[in-house]
Amino acid sequence: MNSNHWLSYFRQNRLNRPEPEWQLPRPGHSPATNALARSLSHFQLGESGEGRFLLAEAGRSYAHDPDYCEALDLFIQEEQEHARLLEKVVLRLGGRLIAQHWTHWLFRLLRRALGVHFEIQVLVIAELVGTGYYRLLRCRSTDPVILQVCDLVLQDEARHVEFHSERFAANHAEWLPLERAVWAAQFQLLFLGATAVAWLDHGSALGFLGSSRREFLHEVRSECIRFLAMIEPQRFGASDLKVPAR
Numbered sequence: 001m002n003s004n005h006w007l008s009y010f011r012q013n014r015l016n017r018p019e020p021e022w023q024l025p026r027p028g029h030s031p032a033t034n035a036l037a038r039s040l041s042h043f044q045l046g047e048s049g050e051g052r053f054l055l056a057e058a059g060r061s062y063a064h065d066p067d068y069c070e071a072l073d074l075f076i077q078e079e080q081e082h083a084r085l086l087e088k089v090v091l092r093l094g095g096r097l098i099a100q101h102w103t104h105w106l107f108r109l110l111r112r113a114l115g116v117h118f119e120i121q122v123l124v125i126a127e128l129v130g131t132g133y134y135r136l137l138r139c140r141s142t143d144p145v146i147l148q149v150c151d152l153v154l155q156d157e158a159r160h161v162e163f164h165s166e167r168f169a170a171n172h173a174e175w176l177p178l179e180r181a182v183w184a185a186q187f188q189l190l191f192l193g194a195t196a197v198a199w200l201d202h203g204s205a206l207g208f209l210g211s212s213r214r215e216f217l218h219e220v221r222s223e224c225i226r227f228l229a230m231i232e233p234q235r236f237g238a239s240d241l242k243v244p245a246r
């Protein structure tokens with residue numbers, strides 16, 4: 001894995017980031033606005049973690065690759081930046097932030113169940129589902145500030161998925177085909193479960209925006225298919241995987 005490349009990328013991506021135009025007029029209160037504020041507050045909670053457990057486990061598992069561990073730390077800080085943006089959007093829509101929710105509790109429980117590799121896997125699934133959600137929000141919302149936030153988040157999430165896909169591709173390069181098939185099967189089962197939970201939690205907000213369950217499933221399933229294709233071992237060498245140019 002080209003950890004030094006990713007460390008350089010995350011360091012550079014912290015610089016000169018545009019700030020949404022928060023001063024623009026706010027949308028009026030409506031059932032749709034309230035539902036969206038509630039939905040985004042749940043995403044905000046999910047992005048706000050400090051990642052201490054993940055970083056501690058990664059430090060033990062990847063002590064031989066300090067650049068990767070530092071890049072992972074910067075990735076978590078980027079997720080926290082998303083939490084800051086979402087906090088401002090929720091408050092701008094007249095919503096309130098939350099400190100706990102059953103979906104967040106379930107997500108944390110799964111993340112810590114089976115060590116660092118499984119936790120990263122659950123994070124990836126959340127990013128795939130979140131990417132589909134933000135893409136629909138980007139297409140359906142008419143609020144320019146929400147569009148600006150979606151652009152920032154989607155740009156980052158695309159690179160996050162690439163970052164994690166390279167980690168998984170490197171790990172899987174020495175696996176037998178049967179081992180990779182078993183891993184892919186359990187990944188897809190978890191993904192389908194996460195997708196069902198996400199629609200249960202966010203479907204009403206997307207429905208107010210004019211999106212259907214079918215459209216949501218199409219978006220998130222496309223993201224999952226793309227990710228699984230990215231980690232196919234024949235696309236990479238086993239020793240030094242290269243990242244597509246930015």
